[in-house]
Every structure is written in C-alpha cells, then in structure tokens.
Amino acid sequence: MTLLSVNVNKIAVLRNSRGGAEPDVVRAARTCLDAGAHGITVHPRPDARHIRADDVRALAALTRERGVEFNLEGNPFAPPRPGYPGFIALCREVRPAQATLVPDGDGQITSDHGFDFVRDGEALRPLVDELKGLGCRVSLFADAHAAEADCSIARAADCGAARVELYTGPYAEAFEAGDAEAMLARFAGAARRARAAGLAVNAGHDLSQANLGAFLAAVPNVLEVSIGHALVSEALYAGLEPTVRAYRAIVDGTRRA
Ligand SMILES: CC(=O)[C@@H](O)[C@H](O)COP(=O)(O)O
Numbered sequence: 001m002t003l004l005s006v007n008v009n010k011i012a013v014l015r016n017s018r019g020g021a022e023p024d025v026v027r028a029a030r031t032c033l034d035a036g037a038h039g040i041t042v043h044p045r046p047d048a049r050h051i052r053a054d055d056v057r058a059l060a061a062l063t064r065e066r067g068v069e070f071n072l073e074g075n076p077f078a079p080p081r082p083g084y085p086g087f088i089a090l091c092r093e094v095r096p097a098q099a100t101l102v103p104d105g106d107g108q109i110t111s112d113h114g115f116d117f118v119r120d121g122e123a124l125r126p127l128v129d130e131l132k133g134l135g136c137r138v139s140l141f142a143d144a145h146a147a148e149a150d151c152s153i154a155r156a157a158d159c160g161a162a163r164v165e166l167y168t169g170p171y172a173e174a175f176e177a178g179d180a181e182a183m184l185a186r187f188a189g190a191a192r193r194a195r196a197a198g199l200a201v202n203a204g205h206d207l208s209q210a211n212l213g214a215f216l217a218a219v220p221n222v223l224e225v226s227i228g229h230a231l232v233s234e235a236l237y238a239g240l241e242p243t244v245r246a247y248r249a250i251v252d253g254t255r256r257a
C-alpha cells in the first residue's frame with residue numbers, strides 16, 4: 001500500500017503573499033487529513049519563503065494529535081539564520097516521524113536533484129544517526145533518472161537511512177512530453193536496487209493526478225508519495241466553481257443565511 005502525504009508548502013506561499021494568516025496552513029492540513037491523507041509533509045526553506053518554523057511546530061502538534069505521520073524535509077547542511085533554526089534543530093524540537101534529507105541550495109526555486117551518496121555519504125552518516133536517536137525514520141532524497149544514480153543509490157544504505165525518496169521531477173517531465181516509458185524503467189530499476197540494499201522507497205516531486213497512476217503501476221511497492229504543488233493547483237481548479245457560485249449567490253441576494 002502506498003501512503004499519501006500532502007505537502008502544504010504552497011498554502012503557506014499564498015498566505016505569505018498577503019502577510020496575514022489566511023489561508024491557514026493548519027486548517028488546510030486538517031482538511032487534507034479529514035479527506036483521507038495519511039500524513040503531512042512540509043519543506044521549510046532557510047529563506048522562509050513559505051513554511052516557517054512556527055508552522056512546523058503547529059503541524060507537528062496537529063499530526064501528533066491526529067496520530068499521523070509528519071514528514072519534515074530539508075537540507076541538513078544549510079546553516080541557521082534569523083527565522084530559520086536549521087533543519088536538524090527543527091527535528092530536535094518537533095521530532096517528526098520521518099525526516100527527509102534533501103540537498104537543495106539556497107538559490108533553488110525548488111528541489112531539483114538528490115544526494116550523490118558516494119560523495120556525501122560520510123557527511124550524512126552522523127546526521128542520520130542523530131535523527132534516528134531522536135526517533136525519526138530517515139529518508140534520503142535520491143536521483144533515479146540518470147545512469148550515475150545506478151551505483152549511488154545503493155550507497156544510501158551505508159548512511160544508515162531506512163528509506164530513499166526517489167526524485168520524480170524528471171519522470172513528470174518525461175510524462176508531460178509523452179515519453180515516459182524508458183524513464184519508468186529507470187525508476188523501477190532504481191527502486192529495485194534500493195530495496196536490494198535494504199532501503200524502502202518513497203517518491204515525490206511534481207507527481208500529479210495525471211502522472212501518479214502510471215508511476216505506481218510501473219514502480220511497485222512505493223511506501224509513500226508526498227505531493228504538494230500539483231495537488232494544491234488541482235484543488236484550486238476543483239474549488240473555483242463552487243466558490244464562484246457561492247459569491248454569485250451573495251451578490252445576487254439569493255444566498256440563504
Ligand atoms: C523534496 C521535494 O521534492 C519537495 O519538498 C519539494 O522540494 C517541495 O518544495 P517547494 O514547495 O519549496 O518547491
């Protein structure tokens with residue numbers, strides 16, 4: 001069974017654009033859980049462009065109260081700065097059920113690659129150990145689309161992680177271009193190699209209602225997908241019609257109190 005963890009970063013993008021409290025990230029997360037999401041993901045970034053440290057604390061409380069998984073993503077090597085205590089510090093504070101380490105840089109508009117485990121393994125190992133000591137399951141963001149990933153992904157197990165999260169952005173692009181077959185074979189191979197090394201497999205980035213089914217059919221036994229950007233975009237389309245109708249009822253004076 002594949003679990004769905006909804007990433008609510010984009011709710012915070014909208015909230016921050018006006019500087020107020022709406023849309024409310026915790027309310028949105030609660031709605032996702034009420035609708036059947038198995039967990040909540042956030043990826044606070046050092047520039048606090050969307051999720052802030054306080055959101056992390058509030059979502060940790062919500063997911064604890066609801067008994068569901070909180071998946072906290074971030075770069076453990078990014079230094080703290082005002083408003084961002086650092087990824088490991090946040091994990092020490094809220095102890096997410098799953099900590100997903102992602103090697104993203106400051107200037108990146110979004111995550112666009114996984115770790116090079118051959119190069120980064122030594123540096124990751126003590127961090128993975130500490131996170132495990134905090135009670136977090138550790139997942140490492142991993143490339144699956146390029147030939148170089150073939151040898152690297154199995155090395156993720158040497159870092160002590162329980163899982164890898166396959167970076168699915170390149171699959172989403174190939175799907176969009178109508179040319180996903182070879183890419184799916186690559187992902188299926190990477191997932192096989194990860195499992196053979198003792199790692200369970202998550203997946204995420206740019207997954208959507210359009211491309212998710214084909215991915216899960218071709219890459220079996222994915223334990224969790226985390227989905228945010230497309231899901232929130234689709235929710236806007238799904239919600240616009242009833243919302244506009246509700247406003248029309250108000251301006252037309254036909255809405256009952
Ligand atoms: C690791 C990953 O693929 C997601 O966390 C993605 O990076 C979402 O982050 P943004 O919402 O900042 O694009």
Ligand SMILES: NCC(=O)COP(=O)(O)O
Nearest residue numbers: 007204205206226228229
């Ligand atoms: N780990 C991937 C994630 O949380 C969401 O990525 P996206 O759906 O916003 O691209």
